Structure formats: C-alpha cells, structure tokens
Amino acid sequence: MAHGWRNGPQGGSQDGRRSWWRPELGLAVVVLALGVLVIAGTLDVSAAASRLGLGPRFFPMLVGGSLVVVGLFYVLDVLRGGHGDPEESEDVDAAAPADRRGVGLVSGIFLAFAALLDVLGWVIGASLLFFGLSVALGAGHKGRAAVVAVVMGVATYLLFVKGLGVRLPGGPLEGVI
Numbered sequence: 001m002a003h004g005w006r007n008g009p010q011g012g013s014q015d016g017r018r019s020w021w022r023p024e025l026g027l028a029v030v031v032l033a034l035g036v037l038v039i040a041g042t043l044d045v046s047a048a049a050s051r052l053g054l055g056p057r058f059f060p061m062l063v064g065g066s067l068v069v070v071g072l073f074y075v076l077d078v079l080r081g082g083h084g085d086p087e088e089s090e091d092v093d094a095a096a097p098a099d100r101r102g103v104g105l106v107s108g109i110f111l112a113f114a115a116l117l118d119v120l121g122w123v124i125g126a127s128l129l130f131f132g133l134s135v136a137l138g139a140g141h142k143g144r145a146a147v148v149a150v151v152m153g154v155a156t157y158l159l160f161v162k163g164l165g166v167r168l169p170g171g172p173l174e175g176v177i
Helices: 023-042 058-079 100-120 122-136 142-163
Strands: none
Touching (some): 100 122
16 A cells, blocks of 8 residues: 555555554654643743753753654654554553553542642652552552652652752652651
8 A cells, every 4th residue: 555554444444545543643643742742841940050050941851852753753654654563572462452440540640649749749749659650550569669669759859859959849748858
C-alpha cells in the first residue's frame, strides 16, 4: 500500500477506505502536546539560578524540548506507516484488552498527588505517590515499599531543595527538614 497506509482491523476500514487515525498517532500527539504544555508552563517560572548555574527552568525546558522532538519524530513515523510491535522478549499479549482498572488506578494516584501536593507538602505527598504506585503496580512487600517510598520522598526533596535550590512545598513538615 502507498505511504504505509494499511487496510483491515489494524489500520484502515473494512470497506477499503484509507484510515490515517491509529492509536499510535493518538499517543504521538499526546507526547507532542505534553512537551508544548511543559515548555509553556515553564516560561512562567522565574527565579535565580542555583549555585550550579542552573535555574529552575533548565530541567523542565530540557524535558519539554525532548518531548516535543520525540513527539514530532513519533508523529512523522506513524504517518509514514510505522507501528509498534511487541519485542520477542516481552511477555505481552498484543491482542489482550487494556487493563483499564490499572490505568485508572495509576491515573487516580497521580491526580490525588497533584491535588494534595500543596496541602501535604513534597515529602509526604511524594512518599504517598511512590508507595501508591508501587502497590498499584504489584509490589509484593508493602512494608519495604513504604520504606523505599519515604526514602525516595526525602531524597528527592533534599536533592531539589538543598542541591538545586528549587523550592518545593513543605506542607506540615515546613521547617523540620
């Protein structure tokens, strides 16, 4: 088929019409849009550079720019007929239905984190985020997951606040750590 267009259940309609919309294109557009949103949101950030010479805009702009570049290449690849195939080593059934419960649970955990971050502060909020995600994704030892989550929450707080000079919400622990 010309230009990578496919017919049938994978990429076109049953009656032979060309279909340009596929799930891969949807993901590619989402990646591109997220990159643009990260860059646009970062333009409002204003603060002095840290001791390392990097300001609070550096990493978000790096991530946003990378998302835009990857998103553009991904859109072009999909429009030219590219599609994702599972690796042979992956234990994935490509025909299996999506795990909507898992996706919903992980999305809910991220939304709760975003909604409660200013109230709980970074250390508590991130610890709950890390713990919730590890349990939702199948952590076998919940006690170990809780300890790792708290260590990660404190470590990322110290890295950003003390190491990079980025202000994160302290919540009830403001002034303690």
